Amino acid sequence: MNPIIENLTGMNALSDQVVAMDLLIAAKRGVRNYAMAVTEAGTPEIKEMLTHHLVEALDMHEQISAYMVEKGWYHVWDTNEQITLDLNNIDTALNLPTL
Known part of the structure; x- marks a missing residue:
């Protein structure tokens, strides 16, 4: 999306949130895959x-989660x-x- 439009619509923060959630x-997928691989070594x-x-x-995973919690994008303990x-x-x- 165009940076000017992102700023006008407030989507710049949401875009960061989407990227962080994807990461x-x-x-999480990496943790799961490594855990399964360890059991098959x-x-x-x-x-x-x-x-x-x-x-x-x-x-x-911990660093990303902490970052998202700090930004208010991830509420781990409050469903x-x-x-x-x-x-x-x-x-x-x-x-x-x-x-």
Whole structure:
């Protein structure tokens, strides 16, 4: 989207939120995949390497989650607040002007 239009509509912050959520989802997927791979490792060396990567993926997930919580984009412990935020984002997306 055009940066001028983003600023006029307030979409610049929402765009950042969408990118952060995509990154968080990818990090969760990475954690899940590494955890499954550790259980399938054929040798202790491979298991150790995958475990190291799993720990790094968990750290990345924690950093992204903390960033999103700090920005008010992710309400881990308040489901009602997260639902409200999601519904507001849906309304914003549905009310975007068509170009």
